[in-house]
Each structure stands twice: as structure tokens, then as C-alpha cells.
Amino acid sequence: MSILEDIIKAKGDRKKLLAVLIDPDKISVHAVPDFMDKVNASIATHVFVGGSTVANGLTEKIVLAIKTFTDLPVILFPGDAIQITDEAHGILFLSLISGRNPEYLIGQHVKSIAKLKNTSLEIIPTGYILIDGGNETAVQRVSKTTPIPRNDNEMAVETALAGQFSGKQLIYLEAGSGAKHPVPSRMIAEVVDELSVPVIVGGGIRDVNALEKAYAAGATLVVIGTILEDDEAFFEKLKKNRMPRMHE
Numbered sequence: 348m349s350i351l352e353d354i355i356k357a358k359g360d361r362k363k364l365l366a367v368l369i370d371p372d373k374i375s376v377h378a379v380p381d382f383m384d385k386v387n388a389s390i391a392t393h394v395f396v397g398g399s400t401v402a403n404g405l406t407e408k409i410v411l412a413i414k415t416f417t418d419l420p421v422i423l424f425p426g427d428a429i430q431i432t433d434e435a436h437g438i439l440f441l442s443l444i445s446g447r448n449p450e451y452l453i454g455q456h457v458k459s460i461a462k463l464k465n466t467s468l469e470i471i472p473t474g475y476i477l478i479d480g481g482n483e484t485a486v487q488r489v490s491k492t493t494p495i496p497r498n499d500n501e502m503a504v505e506t507a508l509a510g511q512f513s514g515k516q517l518i519y520l521e522a523g524s525g526a527k528h529p530v531p532s533r534m535i536a537e538v539v540d541e542l543s544v545p546v547i548v549g550g551g552i553r554d555v556n557a558l559e560k561a562y563a564a565g566a567t568l569v570v571i572g573t574i575l576e577d578d579e580a581f582f583e584k585l586k587k588n589r590m591p592r593m594h595e
């Protein structure tokens with residue numbers, strides 16, 4: 348089954364997926380084995396790799412190291428075209444549809460084609476929607492776009508539907524890495540209600556309560572990054588036997 352088919356099936360089966368986000372700029376190759384041991388013992392189902400700005404060539408080194416230590420699918424979540432490497436299994440081909448900056452709507456996509464036209468990566472068209480997380484995050488700074496206000500559910504729903512109607516296979520509601528507040532549950536629920544494609548939620552999720560709220564609101568896949576960089580002890584709370592319900 349392809350990565351996308353697997354996520355679509357999870358939505359149908361109401362199974363909860365969890366991606367651990369690894370920013371190649373924030374981990375060294377030597378730290379990968381230990382980190383991946385913890386990921387493997389957790390309920391994580393996917394590994395995302397990417398950052399807003401990553402030095403050329405670094406992503407490939409980290410992806411190769413990750414693959415040595417896990418069987419989980421490794422999916423690129425790139426901030427720009429230079430982060431693309433064939434060594435991963437798939438790529439979220441992200442269009443920042445909440446923004447009005449052509450560079451992140453189509454510019455980087457065109458720049459990536461030299462790398463992608465003969466790729467073995469599974470390319471997953473994804474509508475990426477930035478929601479105000481209460482502070483300026485790197486996505487906002489780098490993309491120079493304005494996030495959707497956290498109370499504007501209508502704009503979030505309309506943007507998500509515009510993405511789905513334009514062929515996006517996934518919609519990613521993003522508060523931004525290190526956001527003060529995650530995407531509000533009510534907004535997630537309204538978006539999920541209107542869409543037929545699966546919804547990914549990430550940004551600012553730092554405790555199990557926030558994680559469970561995102562799933563309860565209907566997210567199929569939740570992404571966690573910063574808390575695991577700052578406090579690897581959080582993996583204890585994500586251990587397979589600690590959260591059996593999420594495995595059903």
C-alpha cells in the first residue's frame with residue numbers, strides 16, 4: 348500500500364497516526380540511533396524530515412541515518428526544494444495555500460522538478476494551511492505570509508476546501524513549529540467535517556492532552572517535533588503500552 352493509501356485507510360478506520368518531525372538542522376547524525384530507538388518504542392507511525400531552512404546535503408545524510416534505524420516510512424516535509432532527496436520514501440508536495448506568496452504556491456515546486464521528474468519518491472500533493480499559533484513562527488517568517496486568524500473557522504474551512512477541489516490529497520493544518528498554541532479543536536473539527544481528504548495537524552502540540560484533543564477533533568495524523576527535541580522524556584508518555592487506545 349502506498350503512503351497516501353495508508354493514510355486514507357487510517358481515516359476510514361478511524362485509526363490515529365503520529366509523525367515525529369525531525370529537523371536536520373537540530374539533530375546530529377550521531378544522535379540519530381538513540382533518538383530512533385525512542386521513536387521505535389513509541390506509537391509513532393511516520394517520520395517527517397524537514398525544516399524551514401536546512402543546509403544543502405544535510406537532509407540526505409539525516410534521512411540515510413534514520414532509515415538505518417527504523418522501518419517506519421520516512422517522508423520529506425521540506426521548507427524548500429534543496430531539501431529534496433530520493434533517499435526518503437515520500438514527499439509532502441506542499442502548497443502554502445493560506446498564503447499569497449507565489450514562491451510557496453508554485454515557485455519552489457517548479458524549482459524542484461529537476462530533482463523530482465525521475466524520482467522514486469511518492470509525491471503527495473498537500474494543501475498546507477498556516478493558522479496563527481499566537482507567536483511568529485519560522486514558517487511565517489520564511490514564507491512572508493499571513494496566517495489565518497485562530498478564530499476564523501470559516502476561512503480555514505474555505506481554504507481547505509479550495510485545496511481539496513484543486514486536487515490536494517491531504518490538508519495540513521499548521522500552527523507552526525514551536526507555536527504557543529496548537530490549532531484550535533473547533534477549527535480542526537469544522538475542517539474535518541467538510542472535507543473528504545484526511546487532515547494532518549501540527550504545531551505547538553506539547554502534551555498528551557493536546558494530542559488527544561487533535562485526534563478527538565478528527566485529525567487523522569498529528570505531527571510532533573519541538574517537544575521531542577526539547578524533552579526526550581516525553582517519549583515515555585508516547586510508549587506503545589502507555590497509549591493502547593491509539594493503536595486500536
Ligand code: 1GP
Pocket residue numbers: 368521522523524525526548549550551552570571572573574
Ligand atoms: C511543524 O507541525 C510541525 O511543522 C510540528 O510542530 O515543532 O511545534 O511540534 P512542533
